[in-house]
Amino acid sequence: MxxxxxxxxxxxxxxxxxxxxxxxxxxxxxxxxxxxxxxxPNGATSADSADGHAADRHVRGVVVSGAPLHVRARATTTARVLSTLDPFEEVELSCQAKGGRVEGNNIWYRLHGEPGWVSARFVHNYTPVQWC
Incomplete structure (x- = not known):
């Protein structure tokens, strides 16, 4: 006991x-x-217009993996690795989509401003991420 x-x-x-x-x-x-x-305020980004609508909305997140996180060409673990992100590195996320499962989670985030996808299992988003 x-x-x-x-x-x-x-x-x-x-x-x-x-x-x-x-x-x-x-x-x-x-x-x-x-x-x-x-x-x-309210997770708005610099891309938001004065009336609160997003022209190119993206949100911030942080890598929560214990090791470097692979950025992949597509939303699957079998896709080519484009780069890596360090643990606790802040990232900008453009949108989310369903892809290959990673530890039971099939949501992937597309990075904003650079090519690639990361598994949502290892990224904490500060505000909701729009669907692609």
């Missing part, structure tokens, strides 16, 4: 740490603020 309690405490601490890293105000937000990046 003592072993189970120890595992529970470790699991809860891990979840707490992960939430602290992912929620607004966590280390990723602090790093963005230090670089001078400021989130727009």
């Amino acid at each position: 003592r072993q189970r309690n120890k595992r529970t405490v470790i699991a809860m601490a891990t979840v707490g740490l992960a939430l602290g890293l992912l929620l607004p105000g966590g280390p990723a937000a602090a790093q963005a603020h230090a670089r001078g990046a400021h989130p727009a």
Whole structure:
């Protein structure tokens, strides 16, 4: 029974740490603020027009994998690797689409401003991502 309690405490601490890293105000937000990046209200981007409609809407996200994340040519793990993203690297996402499953998740994000797709399993988006 003592072993189970120890595992529970470790699991809860891990979840707490992960939430602290992912929620607004966590280390990723602090790093963005230090670089001078400021989130727009309600997830709006600089591409939004004055009336709130997006001409080329994209949202920010952060890589939440423990290792470099492959950027692929298509939304599948069998597609050619174009580049990699570092853990906790901030990215801009253009849209989402269904693709190959990665640990039960079949959603992929298209990167904004550069070619490639990343599995949504390893990217936390700060605001909802539109469908492609």
